[in-house]
Amino acid sequence: xxxxxxxxxxxxxxxxxxxxxxxxxxxxxxxxxxxxxxxxxxxxxxxxxxxxxxxxxxxxxxxxxxxxxxxxxxxxxxxxxxxxxxxxxxxxxxxxxxxxxxxxxxxxxxxxxxxxxxxxxxxxxxxxxxxxxxxxxxxxxxxxxxxxxxxxxxxxxxxxxxxxxxxxxxxxxxxxxxxxxxxxxxxxxxxxxxxxxxxxxxxxxx
Numbered sequence: 001x002x003x004x005x006x007x008x009x010x011x012x013x014x015x016x017x018x019x020x021x022x023x024x025x026x027x028x029x030x031x032x033x034x035x036x037x038x039x040x041x042x043x044x045x046x047x048x049x050x051x052x053x054x055x056x057x058x059x060x061x062x063x064x065x066x067x068x069x070x071x072x073x074x075x076x077x078x079x080x081x082x083x084x085x086x087x088x089x090x091x092x093x094x095x096x097x098x099x100x101x102x103x104x105x106x107x108x109x110x111x112x113x114x115x116x117x118x119x120x121x122x123x124x125x126x127x128x129x130x131x132x133x134x135x136x137x138x139x140x141x142x143x144x145x146x147x148x149x150x151x152x153x154x155x156x157x158x159x160x161x162x163x164x165x166x167x168x169x170x171x172x173x174x175x176x177x178x179x180x181x182x183x184x185x186x187x188x189x190x191x192x193x194x195x196x197x198x199x200x201x202x203x204x205x206x
Contacts, residue, residue: 037095039119043126047091049172053162054130056084058183062132065160065176072183073143073154073191076135081144081153081195083180085162086130086137087120092166094120094128100163101139103180108150114139143180144195153195154182 043050054062058072062084065071073081085101097120102113118137120128130137139162146153158180163173182191193205 037093037119039094039122039128042092042094042120042122042128043090045091049089049091049164049166049170051162051164051172051174052088053160053174053176054086054088055160055178056086056132056135056138060132062086062130062138065178067177069176069178070181070183071160071178073180073195075184075187075191076140080142081191082140082142083160084135084138085141085160086139087162087164088123088127088129089120089164089172090127092164092170094122096167098165099130099137099139100161100165101141102161103141103143104159104161105149105151106157106159106177110148110150112141112143112148114141116140144191144199145201146195146197146199147201149197151197153197154180154192156180 053065055065055071056062056074058074071083073083076082083103087099089097097118098115099118100113100115102111104111116136116139118130120137121131122128143153156179158178159175160178161173161175163171165171182188182195184191190205193199193203
């Protein structure tokens with residue numbers, strides 16, 4: 001049978017065309033979708049996530065945080081004052097890590113927190129970390145102007161909590177008792193003003 005104006009087999013239509021499309025899609029079912037993460041996996045797959053809590057100091061260097069340590073209150077590009085909380089971690093994908101950081105007033109129970117999704121930079125030893133030169137890889141926990149805490153933000157004991165959640169939903173958390181401090185000499189006067197208890201927004205800082 002010939003088809004006017006055409007050569008070869010007749011065109012597919014209706015159920016035949018649908019069946020052909022379904023068969024083509026089924027051919028790829030056994031192939032997992034490509035992983036968009038180019039940074040790879042850190043450490044050992046299936047092992048428990050290990051994490052070290054770090055905070056960015058006033059010189060721009062991330063340092064491990066232990067109980068009783070001071071953490072610097074820093075002026076970020078967006079203004080106000082923040083504490084930059086980050087991590088070193090292993091046994092998880094370097095990409096798509098949800099990082100959550102918070103500071104809690106242990107007397108009132110009030111909390112300031114921030115969460116974001118980050119990629120950890122591999123450090124060559126099976127671990128990945130927040131990047132010192134990239135504040136977007138840290139939780140930027142806004143702490144000042146201090147209109148939330150029941151006491152000064154500086155030279156008082158507070159609690160920080162950092163949590164990591166990987167792309168599979170696995171979580172790990174660490175808690176530290178710390179003492180925030182205004183350690184940027186050129187901004188210390190303003191820091192101690194806007195971070196004091198009872199600061200009123202717009203109040204002049206000498």
